[in-house]
Amino acid sequence: FLPIQNIQGDILPLAVSSVGMKKQKERFVFFHINDPTRFKGVLKTYASANITSVATLVSPPSSQPLAFVNVAFSQTGLTTLGVSDNLGDTQFASGQFADASGLGDDINKWETAFKGTNIHGVFLIGSDQDSYLTAYNNDLNELFGSSLSIVYTLNSAARPGAQAGHEHFGFLDGISNPAVIGFNDPLPGQTLALPGIILTGRLGDGTFTRPSWTKDGSFLVFRKLKQLVPEFNKWTIDNAVQNKAGTLTVQEGAEFIGARMIGRWKSGAPLDIVPETDDSTLGADPQRNNKFDFAHLTSNLISDQTYCPFSAHIRKTNPRADLADANTINHAIRAGTPYGPEVSAAEAHANTTQTDRGLAFVEYQSSIANGFRFQQVNWANTANFPPLKSVNAGFDPVIGRGTPRTAVGLDPNDQTKSYTLPDFVVSNGGEYFFSPSISAITGTIAA
Ligand code: N7H
Incomplete structure (x- = not known):
């Protein structure tokens, strides 16, 4: 069993289809520390009273x-606060900007705030109401005052109505996360991870000997990923595919190729179980929506993409x-959340994005190289994978x-x-961050 009163709440999701924090609304406040001594003084008291643990989130x-x-x-940020220990993570030590080209990013598209290493830390505030976010944010501003400067703020929010829980392309998200041994029992088909795959210093966390205060922390990868939704919709219409019987309308064929790009239908139903038609009951059922592994007795795992393309997002990752x-x-x-407004009628009409929207992507792991970076670089960006x-x-x-950005297998009839x-x-x-345990914040970082 893990000391959940000491682990920050966003790291461990309560259930596979929910997120760690109550965060229908979420605000990311990126800051730069101006006065380390004063910052530490405030942080010490603030953290013990206000930094939310996993235990708080599972309480009534x-x-x-x-x-x-x-x-x-x-x-x-750690260096500025006088914490000079080597945390044993190369990507974290250099920061994400140094890794931009390695990830395949175009740095001209980066927000100025993320260029370089000026960001020292981030507060994640989550709630079900904007007014509470603002109240907690005001509280932070008042307490920390000029000991920090806010460099960048990003507001995210669950999409409205029936789209809640769906990212901006329209697909249900947050379905498949690993179950962490000692924290939650796996649902059918769910990956079981040793706690040290997510938490530093726990069983399963590599061979590097990290400073003892890093136990029960996790590396947080933050990415602002803009999504071109009208362009995605137009492309799927222009490239609509057919089912075996040849009975789909263009709109249905567009939904079909979109689903094949992801590996799930918009409801969350996996193509590996329902390759030709969406099934919203299956999509919403955590006992069944992860119970597949791409292998079938009647299908060749090496050559057959009738169920799910080899390139589909959930298969690549x-x-x-x-x-x-x-x-x-x-x-x-x-543990990411969508940011930005719904697509407007004008944008849909012009098939062109005019307002920024996308995913405030957050991923937690004990090693950035083995977690986020492996999924992005060794898998998503590697043409002969799987x-x-x-x-x-x-x-x-x-x-x-x-370059060029090619993918095969999207047409089931011409695989x-x-x-x-x-x-x-x-x-x-x-940016790459470290999310320490609460005792590490009060006992080491703010000491
Ligand atoms: Fe992905 N999407 O809507 O297309 N992702 N993702 N992702 N993603 C998943 O299974 C999406 C991104 C993973 O275990 C679903 O929970 C979008 C990055 C992994 O079966 C959907 C963006 C990385 C999984 C999306 C984005 C990953 C996963 C299905 C960017 C890592 C679980 C819901 C804007 C480098 C796979 C679910 C599994 C699932 C979408 C980014 C990784 C719908 C829009 C950058 C590991």
Whole structure:
């Protein structure tokens, strides 16, 4: 069992389909520390009273605060605070900007705030109401005063009505996260991860000996990923595919190729179980919506993409039976939320994005190289992954980076056809952070 009163609440999701924090609304406040001594003084008292643990989130609603607050630091943030220990993570030590080209990002598309290493930390505030976010944010501003400067703020929020829980392309998100041994029991088909795959210093966390205060922390990868939704919709219409019977309308064929790009229908139903028609009951059922591994008795795992394309986003980022040995390492907890408004009528009409929207992407792991970076670079951006197939999959059609950006398998009736895709997701940059345990914040970082 894990000391959940000491682990920051956003790191461990309560259930596979929910997120750690009550965060129908979430605000990311990126800051730069001006006065380390004063900052530490405030942080010490603030953290023990206000940084929300996993334990608080599993407590009865009546004892929960109106908003939750988590905090994480970049390498330059820790250095500024006088914490000079080597945390044993190369990417964290250099920061995300140094990694931009390695990830396949175009730095011209990065927000200025993320360029360089000026961001020292981030507060994550989550609530079900904007007014509470603002109240907690005001509280932070008042307490920390000029000991910090806010460099950048991003507000995110669940989409309205029936789209709640769906990201901006329309697909249900937050379905598949690993179950963490000692914290939650796995649902059917769910990956089981040793606690040290997510938490530093726990069983399963590599061989590097980290300073003892880092136990029960996690590396937080933040990325602002802009989504070009009208462009995505137009492309799927222009490239609509047919089912075996040839009975689909263009709109249905557009939904079909969109689902094949992700590996799930918009409801969350996996194509590996329902390859030709969406099934919203299946999509919403946590006992069944993860119970698949891409292998079938009647289908050749090496060559057949009738169920799910090799390049589909969920297959690229979690290959399941595509790897001969069960992958126990390259997992992470995803905890992102959508930002930006709904697509307007004018944008839909022009098939062009006019207002910024996308995913405030958050992923937690004990090693950035094994978690986020492995999924992005070694898998999504690698054309011959999954390995040993009869045809190279090409890149992940959602997040893969490659030139040209090709993907195969999207047409079930012409499975080796290669598509060259425009970008539907554009990285606006981000930063690598460490989200320490609460005792590490009060006892080491703010000491
Ligand atoms: Fe992805 N999307 O709507 O296309 N993702 N993702 N992701 N993603 C998943 O299974 C999406 C991104 C993973 O275990 C679903 O919970 C979008 C990055 C992993 O089966 C949907 C963006 C990385 C999984 C999306 C984006 C990942 C996953 C299905 C960017 C890592 C679990 C819901 C804007 C580098 C796979 C679910 C599994 C699932 C979408 C980014 C990784 C709908 C829009 C950058 C590991």
